[in-house]
Amino acid sequence: MKLYVLLVCYLCLLYILPITWVMKIIFAIPAFVLTYIARTTPCEEHVDLDKKAVLITGCDTGIGHELTKRLDSLGFRVFAGCLFQDGPGACQLRQQCSENVKILQLDVTNEEQVATAFKKVQEQLQDSGENLWGLVNNAAVNGMGEVEWVSVDAFKTVAEVNLWGTLRVTKAFLPLIRKSKGRIVMMSSMCGLVSFPCTAPYSVSKYAIEAVSDALRCEMFKWGVNVCIIEPGNYAGATRFFQRSTVETFMKNVWESMSERVRQDYGREYFDTIVKHLCGFSETGSSDLSPVMRDLTDALTSVSPRERYFPAPFSWKFIVSFFLYFPASITDIVFKISSHWFNLGITINHHNGTSKSNGKV
Incomplete structure (x- = not known):
């Protein structure tokens, strides 16, 4: 300040x-x-971690899984919400972490499970005399494909976890966070800043998270609560979001849900080219989560946390900044050029209102 x-x-x-x-x-x-x-320089002054607990959602794999182990090593009491409390990810946490880590069955789309988790956390805190200092809304699912391909139900499925699930958990645990004057950490994405082709289902939910977080941050000033947004770059190598098998399975469902007319207009060859491109993207992501862990830790422990953190390689920071700050008339040129470069163009047949491959796909 x-x-x-x-x-x-x-x-x-x-x-x-x-x-x-x-x-x-x-x-x-x-x-x-x-x-x-x-x-952007991490603050060297940190809060006292004594009697502080943190709840993390989506701890089965990826960022939530690694953050649980990280915070446990720092001495936090950690409530690790898992979609499958007896799954391999939860079992691994039980084996590798101390007794300070408590596994919770927590499907963020399930009102009953959220209410049960709140009751368990509240009881544990009362017994131990601790406070819920932090809430990390990490649980999320991916969604991809061109807007015309993806069904409205698929859009809703992604939003149910990424947006409504986040809101559901946040509203449930806010009273405890307000009491401790603690931290709420929202996991957004670089796709919450810029929406690239074929990312609309995911970007819609992350843009909404940005909006909710900005409003909540200002609303929490009077309570002394900090709200921080984490906007990671491409960490496909460390999460399951863009694993080849995940992409292929999701896109198979997208193809099957498309209407016959849309399938004919775009063609299987064009569709398969897009899938191949998405799978290629999955192989370029970093497998080193240390920048994300550093920023998450700073958001939870710094005396003066930042409003936003963007853990990403310089290349992705440059790309996102370019699309954020240059006018669309300029940035769209990139997509037009890349469309031809990857031979992704289609020719519209104006006589019957349908489209067909231009033979270059």
């Missing part, structure tokens, strides 16, 4: 100084650069 006050004072001083606007802009740039560096 002091940093922002100093920045505002400095900019006000520049505004009233009798110098040209060009000079004002030149002098303002270093201030913004220094502020960015300060805000």
Whole structure:
């Protein structure tokens, strides 16, 4: 907060100084650069972890699984919500973690399971004298495919977990978080910042998470609660989101749910090319979750956590920034060029209102 006050004072001083606007802009740039560096550097001052507990959803695999082990090593009491409390992921946590980790059966789409989990957490906290300091909304599923291909029900299925599940858990546990003046961590994605072709089902839910988080962050100021958003890049190598088998299974269901007319208009060859491209994307993702773990840990333990964290390689940060800050008239050129580059174009038959392959797919 002091940093922002100093920045505002400095900019006000520049505004009233009798110098040209060009000079004002030149002098303002270093201030913004220094502020960015300060805000993106992890804070060395941390909260006292004594008597603090954290609830994490989606701990069967991936980020939630690794975060459970990470927080356990730091001394947190961890309530690890798993879709399958007796599944291989939950069993692995029981074997590798200390007694501070409690496995919960938690399907975030199930009201009854969320209510039961809340009751168990509340009882455990009362018995131990601890407080629920953090809630990490990590549970999520993927969805992919062109908008015309994916059924409305498939869109709803993704949103039921990623959006409504997050809201359901957050609303249930907010009273405990408010009591401790703790942290709510929302797992978004770079797809919550930029929607790429074939990511609409997933991006819709993550854009919504961004909106909910921004509103909730401001609403929680009066309670002393911090709301942080994590926007990871492509970590397909460490999660099941873009594993080849996952992509192929999902896209098989997409093809089967498409109407006969849409299948004929796009053609199987074009569809298979898209699937191949998506599978290729799955093989480029990082398998090193350490940047994500670092930012999640900072969000939960820093005295002054950031509002947003973007753990991603520089290449993805550059790509996302390009699409965020340049006008669509420029960024769309990239997709038009890539469409021809990957031979993904189709020719519209205006006589019968259908489409056919141009022979280049």
